[in-house]
Amino acid sequence: MKLAILSRNSKLYSTRRLVEAARERGHSARVLDPLRCYMRIASDGFDMHYKGRPISGYQAVLPRIGASITRYGCAVLRQFELMGSVTPNSAEAIARARDKLRTHQLLAAQGIDMPVTVFGDNPDDTVDLLSMLGPPPHVIKLNESSQGAGVILTEKPSASRSVVEALRGLYANFLVQEFIAEAEGADLRCFVVGDEVVAAMRRQAPKGDFRSNLHRGGSAEAVEASDDERKVAVRAARVLGLGVAGVDLIRARRGPLVLEVNSSPGLEGIEAATGVNVAGKIIENLEKADKKAKRRRS
Known part of the structure; x- marks a missing residue:
């Protein structure tokens, strides 16, 4: 199987482990920076170039797309899908x-x-919005936060209102949730x-x-x-x-x-804590998806 791993950094633990696991199972694996992929889209077909050279023939793609490049990374992944590559996580699912x-x-x-969640837009509705959730503590999350960044715990109604108003002033998208003590x-x-x-x-x-x-x-x-x-x-x-x-x-x-x-x-924490070869499980699952795709095409 010819496999592409979409990652901005080939030295990251998760990316390295996926390459290792793929090669251990006899596959060809190449790390591609999605921001260096560029596309031709036309009614007669789809083409992709990478750092000045055409790329094609990838049976499978594993996306490791960071939140900061979601839009472009998903466009690249979608192009691979349109070119016939299988992937465990489609561009639409990631978005x-x-x-x-x-x-x-x-x-x-x-x-x-899940924890009860409220969401609103107009500052005039803040008090009623928070009343729909119930008394604090409240957890306030930026809509596209990751790794715990942009997550705030407020313990008083005044603190919740202040944080909500501040985030609205920054035109940020956020959710407010109940705190599970x-x-x-x-x-x-x-x-x-x-x-x-x-x-x-x-x-x-x-x-x-x-x-x-x-x-x-x-x-x-x-x-x-x-x-x-x-x-x-x-x-x-x-x-x-x-x-x-x-x-x-x-x-x-x-x-x-x-x-x-x-x-x-990420794979580092889960593999270290459990001792499970999670990267190998991902490659094994991808092999099954590739076989199904081949049967559909034949």
Whole structure:
């Protein structure tokens, strides 16, 4: 299988592991910076060049597209799809998952539970908007935040109003959610590949913080996800159309709640905590998708 990995940095742990796993299984793997890919789009076909040379014939593409280049990265991935490449995460699925508001609407429509969320635009509605959520603490999130950046905890009504007004003044898109106190700063990262959770870890926020992201100093340990947690994680990924996803859950009294669905989850933390060859699982799943595509074409 000729495989392209879309990544801006070939030295990143996740990118290196995917290359290693692909080559260990006998595949050709090349890392392509999506910002150096450029396209010809015409009714007679689709072409792609990379750093001055035409590229084609990639049976599969693994996208590692950062949030800052979502729009262009998705355009490049879509071009590969139109040229016949299979991918576990389509351009449309990635764009869907990057929009937290859209993600929550889609998941809620399928009965998947999550922290209660409110969203509004007009400053005149702030007080009533917050009343729809209930009393603080509140968690305020930028709509396209990642790795815990742009996530704020407010503990008083006045603080919630002030943060909302400040973000509106910056024309930022954000959500406000209920705070799940019983989680005690911990969440569960379920790594979904295909139709199963291949690894899971419990992440704990550092003392004095409520964000459990490893990039924010959180710690991680392997954990066995319950049947309900596995089902919720797989369903959430499926609703968004993702074949590879990091689904973050909170263990609440009312059951597992989906916090976020990441379309480009990192491998370093999950592999280190669990010892599972997650990169190998991703390549194995991609092989199955490639075989199905070949059968459809024959």
